[in-house]
Structure formats: structure tokens, C-alpha cells
Amino acid sequence: MNHLLRRQGWVAGLFALLIALFIITKLIQPGYGSGDFGSLARAVLPYAFAVAAQTVVVIAGGIDLSVAAMMALTSVTAASMMNGASEEYALFVVPFVLAMGFVLGAVNGILIVVTRVPDIVVTLATLFVLQGAALLVLDAPGGAVAEWLKGLISGTVPIPGLPDAIDAWLPKALLVLIICLCIIWIPLRRSKLGLSIYAIGSSELAAFRSGVPVARTRIIAYALSGLFAAFGGLALTMSTGIGAPIPGPYLLASVAAVVLGGVALGGGKGGLLGPIVAVFVLRLVRTDLTLLAIDPNVTAIIEGAIMVAVVMFGAFITMRSRQS
């Protein structure tokens, strides 16, 4: 009970921080409006999927260093497949790329299980492999994307019955994010598979002895991570209209957001909501720094300091609550 409260408390704190940041943003830039919120949602999209990908494996007690490379590979694959193809062809490309992410993720898991090499090393190796594969698919940024896919994340959703003023605050990108994550996460969280993922992250031995098929669960966790990363790759292609073979800064960002979101790096604890809120917080901080026109070199210091400070603060709270 106590523990549950503590975890929810962290997410609630993040939400409060997010709201405070929105207020600060509004103070810095009184003109900050729904359109800008839409931009934020679009910026969040690839990060959020990267973070979701990382969250699943971290909860399962692992870590996935190949997230960003996987995004790059799926992104270039999608972009090069759609290059010069018809709009309808994209209907085939999207499931294909998602399946590819799922399968490659599963390969990560299988390698970890079969070779018994620590996950951090296996995914470091697959980071190079996936990066190489991305370069083989496209040796320079390029490709194209179907217009309807681009349209999927730009603009807002007119919901009948709601006044425009509210509609404007519902960017499509946000809805796409929520739908994609919920469709996978909510059933997972309620299933025995979801429990098993938490179980192997919490204590592999105890999980094995409780009859959890540890190897299979681990493989599925990595497969899901690959699936989320593929969503992230698609999101990249959808927002930029191209595929780029060099991975973006999503790996470190995903690890940072996972930890900020209250998921313990040892595994077994936390949820998806916290990390996603953390992504919004981190992106909004970025926005504020730009709005404030802070010296760009100082922003790196500020971002690093925020990360360290928040995590230290979290550690401090846990320490205090443990002592009392």
C-alpha cells in the first residue's frame, strides 16, 4: 500500500511539475497557445515511443541500448519503401515496419537469452548491427512518406459537440500517441504476461520458481520494445517526411526519462505513465529554454543539472521515507 502510494506520488509530482512548467511557459510567452501545444505534442512523439520502448525492458530488469538505432532502421525502411510508391502502399508499409520492429526486438531478446551475455552488451552490439543495417538501406537521409501519414500527426481532431477552443488543444499527434500506447499497454498491464514482465524484473529467481517462463517473457519484453521503437521510427518519418540512417539522441533521452518517470533501473517497478509525463516535462523545459533565449551552451548545463537534481531529489525522498 505504502509502496503503491509512493509510486503514484511520484507520478503526481511529475504532473504538478508539468502544470507548473505550463504556467511558467505562459508567463514567459503570453502568446503561447494551442498551436504551440500541438508543436510540443509532435516533438514529444518520437521521444515518447523511445521511452515506452525503454520502459518495457527496464521494467523487465533489462536495458536496451539499441532503441535509437532501431528507430533509425525502421524509419529508413519505411521512408525508402514509401519512396515513389502510391499512397495506398503505405497501408502495407506501416504494419510491415511494425512487425519488423517486433521481430528484431525479439531477436535482441533471443540473443540475450541464448548467449547469456548481459543485456547491456547484447544491445550495444545490436546497436552497431542495426545502425549498419540502416546505412545499407539508405546511405544518406532520404525517402518519402505518404501524405495521409503526415496528416495523421498534424493539426487537431474536430470532435463534434466540443467547442473549437477545446478541440484546438487536442492535437492529433497527442491522440495518436495515447491511442498507440494504450492499445498495447493497458491490455498488457492487465494480463498475466504483464505481471510476468514485472516479475522477472523484480526477481528472476523468484519468478522462475513461481513458474514464470522467464526466457519467453524476456524475449517478449524486448519484442515489445522493438515494436514501440518501430512506432518511434514511423513517428520520425511521419514528422520529417524522410528517413535518416544516423540515430538521433533518443537513447540517452529515453534512459533519462525512464528514470525521471519513476521506473527503477533495477526493474520490477514503475509504469508507463510516469516516463511519458517525464518526456513532456523534458520537452517543455527545452521549449522554455528556447523561449528565454538562454545561451545555448548553458542549456546543456541546465538540462544535465535538472536531470541530476530531480533524480537526486527522488533518491533523497526515498531515503527520508525509509528512515522514518
Place this chain on the structure above:
Amino acid sequence: MTTNPLPQSPLLDATGVAKNYGAVAALRNASLSVLPGEVHALMGANGAGKSTLVKILTGAIRADAGRILIRGEARDVRSPAAARRAGLLPVYQEPSLIPDLDVLSNLRLTGTPVEPFRAWVRELGIPDLDIRDTARDIPLAVLRVLDLARALAVEPDVLLLDEMTAALPANLAEKVLEVVRRQGDSGRAVIFISHRFVEISALCDRATVLRDGETVGVVDIVPGVEEKIVELMLGARIVKTHVAARTASQNAATSASRPRLGVRNLRVGTKLNDVSFDLADGEVAGVVALEGQGQDELFAALAGSIRPSGGTIEVDGQPVKFSHPIDAIRAGLAYVPGDRAEALAMQRSVRENIALPFSAALRNWGPIHMRQERTKVISAIERLQIDTRAQGEVQRLSGGNQQKVTIARWIAADARTILCFDPTRGIDVGTKQEIYKLLRELAGHGKSVLFYTSELEEVQRVCDRVIVIFGGRVVDIFRVEEADEPALMRAAYGLPRGAKADVGILADPTSSSSDSTTPGATP
């Protein structure tokens, strides 16, 4: 004590089971045959291979050789899940609930029905369990009981209990014994591992004895069979020197003006309310308490692991404040925790584990004097007769030998006062005798020992005085000659001296559980 003479076909029949860990043969030729309706003891000295056998039978590890028949059919139990399907349910020596999941999720994970589980938990003496509690926050003893309840709730054909009672306080242990007994009566089978003969004779029908990974005998449990079992268990190593109950004349009559350790009105949170006692040089003081009466907090506070919220601790008459175990160690107080996983660096060698306190202080971080260290370590190893065949990594030692390492460390460090928290938990008879002897020897050399035990009979063998704690307070202090088991038991339950109360099957084996309902009957 009903032995089962009917020539029934065994429910579980394992023969020729072998398991090697590199050069160490954990099991060489073990066999075990369990009939329906019997409670079957599996006995053996530390490291004999009991736990290994249980793990093989339940699919937690794979055997190198051997044949396992379940209800006459050859089964290859590949995983705990497969064992579960075959009707074999273990409760291992270590708790196996997932630490970060709440109890309910743990039940869902194993597909355990919730209501029967709750009924069993109540039956096993825990009335107020919140199944939304995270396993990590639940005390060890309760976790063990939950493990058992979880196994019982699916009504297994064969229940395998590996030192189930070792970490339990007397009240919970009794409940467990009652429940296990009834399992046998209702036609199921239980394999029961314990080093406590009282439990074996109160509960079991037959016993299989292992020695060095081999089954050396199967005996019916009849009164007086203990000697035979000990003989089988120890083989050539047989120890005839039973330490007799101590008498007043043997007590080190130390009435020094200034006690070595003085505890005055010690309080820790809500768990420990008001504890005062003295510990003299050359004295072994026992601590007796039911589970969760504040003894953990008392030891933790004395060891410097937690800070008391009130009261004082005096060492050699000087008040001291501990903010870290190092402070306690500097004051000469060394703590041996009951849970060896808490005390040992499992991947490191026996030598490094024993020598660990040598390097703790900042000024000892420099080069190690290898020869000096080696001498000290070896003498401690010899003193405790640790089986160092697998000394490269402590995790390969058997549980009992691991336990010895935790004590050897402080012998080597020459600590003046040793705080032993249930040091004989899960240790075989031979080793227990050695530890009793050791504690007495230490006292003989002027050291002082504070000794918590969950086995009341040990008190008589080791202690000079017994401090009984109930509800976070010292309720009584006995001299050893007054401290017979019934008296201690009554005090531990918070009953005044001289009161007469029936406290379970161990205290009075003839009147076993007449008034309790059978949880097996609940839907």
C-alpha cells in the same frame, strides 16, 4: 505417530539422482520414495544435498542423472511450471514471492485461487494480512508462511517444504506443523526438511537420510529413532559429545561492577518500547521472543544499523551513539545476522568474506598483509570446521557452512561482544553442537554474547541468562536454571510466571489441535 505399513504404490519415486557443480558433487546417488498420506522427513547434515534434491524434484535445476517417477509414470520435470502441473509444489529455503509485486499479483501470477489462500493464511496464524501489501515490505517469517499458504491453496499432491520452520518463531512454526500434519491425514504427501528433531518426531512418518549426496537410509519414525538418524547422517563423523543442559555451577560467575554492555530504556519506533538489560563480560545472554516482538530492532540498534529513538546504550559504562555499524564494531560489538544472504558477498571467496572487516576502515585500505591475514583466516576456519571444498565462492557452500562463515568473520576479527541473531537457523545437529561449544568457549575467554534463538531448547545449552521480550518490552529475565521451555514459552506469550497455559503441540504433544477447523474444508 502413525506409520504406514500398507504396501501402497509411491506417489513420488526418485532413484539414482545425481548433480555435479564442477568438481563438487552436490548429489551422487540420492533416492526418495514418498507414499500417499505420509509426511516424509528428508534429513541430512548441512551440505548433504537436501535442498538440491528438492530443487531437482521441482524442476528448479536439472539433474545430471536419475529417474523420477510420479504416480508410477516417468516424468521429466523441466521447470517449476511443469512440476506444478504434475502436482509437486515446493516451498524453497528462500522466499519465492516476487518482491516488487503485491501479494494479490503474486497469486495471479501463479494462478493461485485467492479465497483458499486467505483461508490458509488465517489458518496459519496470520489474521491481518493485507493482500495489497508489496512482498518486499512483509517480514521474512510471514513471507515464508505466505509461500506455504500459496502452495496449500492449490491442493498439491506432494508438498515439499525445505526448512520451512527454520526462520519461524515458535507460534507460527506450531501452526505450520499442525497444518502439515493434516495434509498427511487427508491423503496427500509432504516432504519435510528440518534440522529440528522435535518437529520430525511430532510430525513425520518416515525419514530418508542423505549423507554426502547419497541416500544412506530410510527409517520409520518411532520414539528413540533420533540416535539412529544422527548416526546415519554423520556416518564416520559421528559426534558423541552431547552438550548437556547447563547447570548453575558451570556459569561463569561474573558479577563485575561494570557491565560490558548496558541497555537502558531503549526505544526504536513503535516496535521496541522499553528495553533495559546488562550484558557482562564472559556471559552468554539469550533473547527469546515470538516473531516481531522487537528483537530485530533491538539487534539492529545494537549493531548500529538503525538509530534508536530513545534510551541509551552503554559500552563499558560509557554511553555510545551508533550512526553506522562501524561505530558499533569500533566499540567491539559485532553483529551476525540470521539471514546469511545479508551477511555474505556470495561471489567472493571464504577468505575474503572472513577478512572483510579487516579492510573496512579507511586506514586499512592500503596493501594487505597477506600472511597475517591468511593465518587469522585459517585459524577461524579451523575453529569453526568450515568445509572449504568450494571456498572459491561462498555461494557454493551449503547453507550451514555459509552460516559458519558469517560467525568466523568475527572470530577472526576478535570482536569482544558478538550479537548472534538465530545463528543456528537451518544448521544440522553436528554443527549446532559446534556452535554451542564455540559460544561457550568465547564466553570462557571473557567475551560476551547476546544470542537470539527461535529454538527454545538451545537456551538451556548455551545461555547464562535469558531475556524474554514481548511487545517491545522486556517481560522477564530468567536465570538459566529457571528457564525451562514451558516457562520461557509462557513468558514469550506475555503470560505471567507460574500461569499454566496450553501453547501448542510441542508443549503438549498429546493434545494436538482439537479445536481448530480444517481449512481444507473451506470452498
Place this chain on the structure above:
Amino acid sequence: MSNAATISKPVPIGRRVKRFMADRPLIPLIILLVILVVILQILRPGIVNERWIANTIKFAIPLAILAGCQTMTMLTGGIDLSVGTVATMSAFIMATQVVNQDPAVAFLLAMMPAVLIGLVNGIGVGVFRVHPLIMTLGTSLIGTGCLQVYQRTVIASGAKIPDFLAWLGTGVTYGFPNALLLFVPLAALIVFTLARTGFGRLLYAVGDNERATRLSGVQYWQVITVLYVISSVLAGITGLLYIGLIKAPSLSLAEPLVLPSVAAAVIGGTSIFGGRGGYTGTIIGALILTVLTTLLTILQMPEGARRILFGLIVLFVTAAYLRIVEER
């Protein structure tokens, strides 16, 4: 009694070889290194000459020292991702300060951020119990930011590589790279520290079971703080050596070494979960990675295929090594 029986049994030769290698985990690593060199020699006959060996060692040394930082932190269950930034900082500060300052002063200035970052890492991990991955990542972000701010203040003054560092980094005496003068004592010191000092023992013990060390009187924060400071100082020294080798100060000088340094430690047999490993393996691991890089540079193939091969080989080597060592 029982072990006599097991030993007298005849053991098949394959098992015996495996057991022999398992007891001496360095041997399979060295064999692997030799195999790589042989492949290289077959692909480009004549490449394996004195000059090539000297070059390989020169590039392996900075990697090996940084991998030493990883080895030590990994023994405690940690990791130090800030080594790249620290090395870059001290290199950059040295090269820019030596223009106007006495070399000794410049050296002190260059080591200052290293000590500072190590201290912050150590306190964060040891006192506040922040996960080392996050802590060192955070400080490396902060360090990079500070370096960029600093960089602007020294654009006008330019940069210079002190002759001594250039001599140490690139010089060769009697066929031996001068960098060995720094590395051999340093490596010996690390090996000795891990095996024969109280501090080394504590690193292993803390990584294995922190609670146990606490009960034995070990103060975790002290060990961790000293460890991360040492790691940072080593990284700073690496930076100085590396700038002598590369001779071009840039703001991302040593960053590319970070992931390989982790890989070298892992290939060398140090457990990323703590409590197990050693430095000699790490040194061979660094050599293996360096030779592998050469091998892949020599091969004519698209960059993508090259990276795929690199990833696969690292994975294969680690897996094979684990197989051999765990076969007991």
C-alpha cells in the same frame, strides 16, 4: 573422501581443456586476440610488423585506461559514462592553458574538473544513491556544457600540445611506444589495488553485497566517492595522453571511446552486475577491440556492413568467452 573420487575419475580431454581455460580465463582471450591478428595477417600479408604493433598499442592504451575506469566501477555494480567528457575536458584545458601558463599549472588546472566531476559522481552515487548510469550521464552533460562555455573564452588564445605529451603519446623508443612508460606502472597499480589492497577487496565486496559490507563496518559512500574520484582522475590522465596522441584538441575528443571502454571491460570478463572481474582481462579486451577496428578498416566493404560485422563480432566474442569461462 568424496573429492578424491571425483578427481581420480578419468576426464575426457575436451573437458579438461575447457576446465583448464575456465580456471585461467585470460588464455581464451589471448587466443582470440592471436586469431584476430592472424586473420589480419592473412588478409594483408606483411601488415603485422613492428610499426603496426606499436601503433596498435598506442591506440589501445587510452582505451585500456578508460576501460580500467569501467572495470573498477563495474566491480561495484556501477558504470562511469562521464569518462569521455572528463578526458576531453582535461585534454582541452591542458592544450589551451599551456599556451599562457606554466605546464605544471596547466596540468593542475586540467585535472581540476576531473577531480570535481569524480567527487560529484561519487557523492551522487554513494550518498544520494542515484543510479550510476544516470548520475554519470548527468555530470557528463553538465561537463560538456561547461566545456563549451569555456571554449568560447579561449578561442583567441589558440591551443598548443606540450612537447612532453606529444612525446608520450606518439613517440616510440626502441620499437616500444613511450606511452607504455605511463601505462605499465598504471596497469600494475590497478591490478595490485584490485588484488592486494583493502580498497580493492572492498570494491568487489561492495559490488557483490552492499548490505554485507555495511554490517562489516564498511562505509559505502567512502568507497564509492574515492572510487569515482579515482576513475575520473584516470580519465583525466587518459585525456592528457590522448591529446598527445591525436594532437588536435576538440570538444568531443574522447567521447567515441566511452562505449568501446565499456565493451572492453565486458569482453575482458568483468561482470556488469558487480563483484566479478579483473583488470588484466580488460587490457586484452581493449587490444581485441583495437585490432578489430583495424581489421574492419582494412576490409573493403560498405560502411553499413562494417558496422554490422563489428556488432556481431563483439557479441560473438563475449558470448564465446562466457561459454568457456562458465563451463565448469
Place this chain on the structure above:
Amino acid sequence: SAEGKYTIGISNTVQGNGWREEMVCAMKAQALASGEVAKLNIAHRNTDAAGQLEDIRNLISAKVNAIVVNPADPAGIKAGLEEATKAGIVVVAVDQAVTEPSAYIISNNQEQYAYLGAKWLFQQMGGKGEVFYMRGAAGASADSDRDKGFKKALAEFPDVKVAQEVFTGWQQDQAKQQMLSFLATGTPINGIWTSGIDNVIVDALVESQAPLVPIVGADNAGFVGQLSSVKDLVGAAVTNPGSIGGAGVTLALQILDGKKPAQQTVLVEPQLWENATEEGKAKLKAAADPSLSPEWPVSISIPDWTTYTKEQIVACKGPGE
């Protein structure tokens, strides 16, 4: 000095590289020197096209008057630039072209950059022999543009062969190790083309006492210095001025003041400074600037386009700092 009237946003996606740092400093210095800029709003970090889109949108939110952008990818940020133009913001891309038609471009001609250097190199080699081709980062758009130029020159010299092609990732240590490994193979080469990671290559040749073959690099201070100081070194520096950033600011200000250029795209053609002729040597001597950080291109200003002084760009201070 906030007498200026405009706010200019800047977006750059590579941090900690001398060339890009010089570009940003040139932008700041030019903004200051022009006297027309009240505030600069700089988004400067390591990121990809998606991250740059985020930055551009943040700059739109910050209501800047113009955005000067060094694109992470020509096509990848099209949507953001379009939004900016719609919001009435002047968009100028520097260094590389962009596909958004409404944006103005002032760019170094990357293809020409490679072509110029490669052609000179192949001529030096006498039109035949083996060349060591040291590219930039695999998958970067500037690298693939340069590859086009290099291949174009190669096609003109059928007897020149590529002995080995490597990606340096624009990282000095990697490039040096690659060079040393290659030298160790003993493969004879007649020339080296580098994508701007040049001074470490010269070092590698000198240290291993390998024959100094003709070498082409960029106009980085370190390499330009070497071209004058290293004995027997024959080489050429192709200009790739980071000060293009300052030119971008100038262009943006001109447009804001209503002086639109004739075309959307203004190309800054690279120059080649070689040390094989006396004339070239003189140019190199004039350009050399040992006081600069070796990673900084020496061409710290572009005639007609930048008005700041050397002190100003080196100080790297924008308006209001």
C-alpha cells in the same frame, strides 16, 4: 545595445565541432555588428531533423522575426520551415540547401567543395595512381553531396583509383587510427583526400615517417598552418567558411529590410589554396592564423557578406551579451 529592432532565431544541430562553433560565433558577431538585432534566440544542440523541427517550432512560438538555420537534413525540416514562413517569419538556410521553396538559401557548395579539391589532387598525382578517400560521417547529407563532387572528379581521371574508402565520422581520433592502420598495410598510395579531418592525417604521416603524398583538406587553422610549416608537404585547403553563418544573418536582415535577393539561393563558391605554387603559398600565408583554435576554419569572414571584426567573432558575443 538593444537599439536593434529584430529578434533572430538560430537553429543548429551539431554541438562541439569547431566549424559549427565558428558558424554560431559568426552569427552572433554579425548580429552585433549590424546593429539591427535586439536579441538572438539560439537553439544549438546535438540532434536530428525531428529535433530541429522541434527547435524551429519553439522559435516560431518565441515569435522571432527571422530564422537562420543550418539544416540537419534538406528535406526533413520542410514542414517546420513552411510553418515559419506562414507565420510571417523570414527563413534563411545556411551551409546546406533546403527543399522548402519559400526559404532563402545561402550555402557553401558542398559538391563543388569536393570536386575542386579532388580535381586538384588528381592533377597533382599526374592523373594516375591510388587515392585514399577519407569521407565524413556515413549517412550525413553533406557527406553524400561531397561524395557526388568527388565521384565527378574521379570520372574525369580514369586512371585514378580509390585504394581505400573510409568514413572518419568527422572524428579526429578515428581518422588518425584509420590512417595509421592503413599505412601499416604498406599499400602504396599517391594522394589523400579528406573531408576536413586533415591535420591529424598530416601528423600521422609525419610520425610514422611515411612518404608525404599530396593531401587535400579544409581551411582549418591547424591544417593551413601545416601547409606552410611542414617540410615537403604538398597539399591544398579548400575553403568551407564557417562564417557563412554571419552571411546568413546578413541575408536575413536584408530581407527583413525589404531588400530581397534576385534568387532564392545564393551559393558561396569555395576557393582552393594550395602550396604547390608561389601564388598559392602567398594566399596561404595571408590566410594562416596560428592564434585561432586549430579546428576553426581560418576564413573567418566572407567579403561583402560579413562586417564584423576578427575581435568580434573571436569574442563570440551577440547583442545584449
